[in-house]
Amino acid sequence: MHTINTYINKIHNNIKLNPIYEEHNSIAFLDLKITCRHTRLEVDIYRKPTTTDTTINFLSNHPIEQKMAAFRFHITIMHSLPLNPDKKQIKWKIIQSIAKNNNFPQYLLLKLNRQILHEVNNKKTSKNDKKKSGLNLPSTAQRSEKLPIC
Numbered sequence: 001m002h003t004i005n006t007y008i009n010k011i012h013n014n015i016k017l018n019p020i021y022e023e024h025n026s027i028a029f030l031d032l033k034i035t036c037r038h039t040r041l042e043v044d045i046y047r048k049p050t051t052t053d054t055t056i057n058f059l060s061n062h063p064i065e066q067k068m069a070a071f072r073f074h075i076t077i078m079h080s081l082p083l084n085p086d087k088k089q090i091k092w093k094i095i096q097s098i099a100k101n102n103n104f105p106q107y108l109l110l111k112l113n114r115q116i117l118h119e120v121n122n123k124k125t126s127k128n129d130k131k132k133s134g135l136n137l138p139s140t141a142q143r144s145e146k147l148p149i150c
Contacts, residue, residue, distance in 0.1 A: 005019055030046075031046055032044070032045065032046055032081075033045070033046040042084075043082060043083065053094075053098040054101075055071070056069075056070070056102070058102060058103040058104045068108070068112060070098075071095065071098075071104065075113050076116050078091045078092065078095070079116055080120055092113075095109070
């Protein structure tokens with residue numbers, strides 16, 4: 001692996017590959033932390049050590065959509081990933097802390113959480129319905145002229 005890294009970094013002076021290696025059976029990839037636990041993989045949300053908890057302050061003169069964007073992102077990720085309940089609760093506490101530090105009202109955060117949870121559950125339900133659903137045609141003696149022949 002070291003040889004490949006050295007070779008790639010010599011190709012151009014301005015392009016450097018900085019691979020991230022596995023530590024403690026975990027690796028960070030994009031916004032995810034993937035951990036190997038015996039025969040299964042666990043997914044968690046990865047936060048860099050240098051992450052700040054700053055968003056657009058609720059008291060600022062920005063449209064509400066912009067103020068809510070960061071929270072919408074964090075809450076959607078929290079509900080979309082297959083996190084275990086303990087990790088989901090930890091993420092929710094972090095989101096609440098960020099909101100408090102940026103003067104975001106608790107009632108708006110709770111309302112946004114309910115909306116996103118509803119949206120995520122509806123998407124999961126509609127995906128399952130699409131998998132189960134099929135074209136059910138009544139049995140007839142003759143083939144309909146309107147249906148294409150495959």
